[in-house]
Amino acid sequence: MELAAVVGFAAAFTVAATPDGTDWLRFAILAAGATVHIQLTQRQEERRRNRTKTVLIDLIAVWVFPAILVLPATLAVLLVVLIRVQRWFTARRPPHNFIFSSISHSLAAALAGLSYASLHPQDWHSVTALGSLREFGLVLIAAAVYEGVQVLYVGGILALSGPRPTVRTVLGSKADNLLEAITTGLGAVTAVLLVTMPPTVVIMAVVTVFFNRLAELDQLQDDVVTDPKTGLLNMRGWSESAERALERISRADGNLAMLMIDLDHFKWINDSFGHPAGDDVLGAVAKALGEVTRPADIVGRFGGEEFLVLLPDADAAAAQVAAERVRNTIAHLRIDTTDKRGAQTTITDRTTSIGVAVFPLHAATLASLMQAADAAVYEAKENGRNQVRFARPVTQ
Template identity: 70%
Template structure:
């Protein structure tokens, strides 16, 4: 992938001496997973290397082309990658698959591993992530490449230079299978480590967003194209260097656009992003003469959480509630952070009864949360059962514009709080 963990730790260089790595101060489950996974991966890579064919002159030339292309790509995009890395809140996709996946398909395992180590060492010198993160993700990457490469060769790929149209379909299927293995092994390794690294992992933090995974799929696809060029027209690999540099720039632009519409604490849409998406949804519903509901969710007594445990603990509560809202909503629903401890949901094709049912389900799920965090004194604490008040406004029953729907839902929240908090309240009907 190569995927890297999120959070501030990945931005700080750590000691080179393994005995001083912060790894040994992490949770026991995390340490156990990392150590066992590394041993399995190293054993797998060693076995694959022992059965690998001896590299020939063509293999060395191909390795040189891939390493040269990767080096130029890395050096020309180092500033872009630094900016992208500093803004990432989930896994980081570093686009090395453009150069490594071709090696998986056409080079012996020994040369593929050498390329991975050389390329990732350059990335590490730029990013300066903790040494144990670099070692773990590099070994996982080598293992994924070794498994995918051995499987591809075991299935007997044909000579690409003499393929017929019918045979090319089989070769394409083999490439897809190798890509699936290559990605899946890294996902298990890196995703597993991220899931065990903190008390409250989120699906986005572990697996990345849809945009992250689409970016990785495109990078791997470009890698397959690079492999074909490497076999059929080797000098044309240099063209992929320009393509990769432009692709890096486009990835940064897309991330900037996403950041402009996202809330940095929760990863949900901010008010700008939510209003734009909700406005489009309302226009679609209006054209179809349909209905929709807007839910305002306000966490009860949230100031007490900040005052008692500290603002970082409050941020953990917000993050967990945001995760609940993502998982409790449909793909077409639009979820955003209104500000402070308030969230907004737009539910298309939802009438008052369905909105009330959804609001009760969300309220009950939030009340079941148990959030492990650290208080302002650095002590471990568990915040159990945060509650929320929910206000509902329905189009066209309560309002016909987005601003009026939001205001009606906000007024309904205050009515719910006046009724005793931890409650759901439907907005008053619109006047004649």
């Protein structure tokens, strides 16, 4: 990948214009703004990085993207290097990983700048109202190249390096990508300010500090409702989402099902392989549940070795199919982990007892649905485990 990047840099630098005095002045303004942003948000960014388990969306596009639009590719890449050098002190990542991601940012800037310049943009000082539509389209193309190169360069490696990559682990969540899109949009605004009223770029420095704080608060809100071991919703987050879904279904006179999933003999895993192995099993099951459920389904960790799945718009027949799919999927998992002595081992053939309760057949409230599903789980365990059992219909 790094050899391929060399080719990309050579192509961009060969056709890049020689920087003049205006270019260097704009470069200095962007470098100063980026430095203020980085230094004032150093602690916040460090906390964000420590809490992030998948792809981290950096906020440097506010400064890099305007460089792509108004500076030669050589200066745009130099700006990325200056920013990344400062980021080294908060990244706390292995050097080879940090260098790789730095190259991805630099290559994205170089190729986006090359693409933008090849489209022959007009001078923004003389552009007409109608012509501004064309210029806006060119900005969107540059943004697409900038984001696309990073997705291919970093996402491709993440997809190849993981045993079972998912869209979230490779590309980040919808919220992550929305954050990246907004940051790139702010970068376009910064470019306009830089060309028309350079002193006002200081406003963007203030905005980015505030925006960095909002990103941290959003992440903290996610942490409040997320189970740290599995990445699923914890009981607080799951209950809030489930209550909203139940209210909607109740108003529409629809159906809704709940699965309570209990891993059989989970204590044996902890006793035989150690608690880290037990955590690996929980993580593997959580990932499997995310893969075999629908986007609208609400998946959470109930506690210990128990999970909950709410199935909106699902009747008893659909719930039966979903529960069996979950049971079979977990039974076929091969979980690579370590034993008590740290040796590599694989855990297989895990069974699951699943209790199912359907609204309004078995209960009318979330709490009573959980109670009914829990009773069904105990019935499944008492009858030999590794099976799906339905709750008993509510009596009038």
